[in-house]
Amino acid sequence: MSRTLRRLRDDQNGAIYLTTALALVTLSGFAGLGLEVAAWQSSKQKMQTAADAAAVAGARELVKASHTDAQVTDAAVADAATNGFAAGAGRTVDVVLRPDGVSVEVTLSATAPRYFSQLLVQTPVVIGVRAAGGVLGGSPACLLALDPTGPQALMLDSNAVIDVHGCSVHVNSSHASQALQADSNSTVAADDICVGGGYSGAQASFSPLPTTGCAPLADPLADLDPPPYGGCDHTNRTINSNQTVTLDPGVYCGGLRVGSNATVTLNPGVYVIKDGSLNTDSNSTITALGVGFYLTGATALLDFDSNSVLTLQAPTSGPMAGLAIFQDRAFGGTHEIDSNASNMIEGAIYLPNGTLDNDSNAALGGASPCLAVIAYQVHFDSNAGMAFTYDPAACSVPMPAGLGGTRVALIE
Secondary structure, eight states: OOHHHHHHHHHHHHHHHHHHHHHHHHHHHHHHHHHHHHHHHHHHHHOOOOHHHHHHHHHHHHBBBSOHHHHHHHHHHHHHHHHTTTSSSEEEEEEEEESSSEEEEEEEEEEESSSSGGOOOOOOOEEEEEEEEEEEEEEEEEEOOOOOOOOOOOEEOOOOOOEEESEEEEOOOOOTTTTTTETTTTTEESOEOOOOOEETTTOOOEEOOOOSSSSOOOTTTTTOOOOOOOOEEEEEEETTTTTTEEEOOOEEEOOOOOOOEOEEEOEEEEEEEEEOOEEEEETTTTEEEEEEEEEEEETTEEETTTTOOEEEEESSSSSTTEEEEEEEEEEEEEEEEOOSSEEEEEEEEEEEEEEEEESSSOOOOOTOOOOOEEOOOOOOOOTOOOEEEOTTTOOOOOOOOOOHHHEEEEEO
């Protein structure tokens, strides 16, 4: 009997089995808890994505000229739902408009289930995330369509492209559905796209999507005086085909026509084009550095023909400082740019009551570091448009003040 008791006392197998069993239970518990934590973390990441999107959506409402607190809240709540997080069943969406009036904060919370951990802790797990979106001082508008109400204030068709970086696109028109119209594989890409009314573009690409309901941007040059000028220095001046000519500033009554294959250099200064068009025929070349064109009279319109090449840099001082082209406010009409060649324009094109119609298979801008188009309406067709990167540090001419835009971004 004593020998049997000693054997039982010395036998370790049972203890090992018991210890192993207890260890397996503990390891399984830790593994289960790890899976729970991973699930909570995954849920939190998805919630953060929804909160970020909701905050930006709310801030976009703040940009609109007439918005209510309820509209800001509704936009944020709707965007959170679009991104997979709707209130209800242990989920809450809290939207707060901050006192600064230009930012909105979104907080999401959700009760997550416990599994293994409920054996140790009974209190529910609450996951919370927060984000804030705000309206920031934006990049300058390099394209501003001034028409306050009409359709197609900005229109793109047939693969037209606006691809501008460092600046924004602003359309003042309050037209409900076609203030901005983009068709047939057109593209609009800018730092921001702001439209007073609505836009259409089922077959177009936008980056980012336009913000609608934007407050109109005031004409930044509304108070600018026209340059002074006197009587006619030239009448119906024509540069014949294949000629190479240098011209001086002055008043060109009846317009200025450059024949096909001609090469023209314009000395610096202001060129007043009066009662006639500024016309360039096919394959002509104009180089105009330090030059500003002032157009006055019902027929003083731009008419650039196929493959004509224009290199135009605005004056750096004087009444036309920063202005490459300035149309008299008393007149309107349509300015045609049909050149297939790249046109480098540095400065502002200001047609306050005119329509710029670019149908050219080439984009305005080219290598220009700074170009602003301010017109009543702007139409791009047949692969035409604007394409450049706005770089004020590289700009050699003073750009108009008042072109500031807005942009919406995640700020927290």
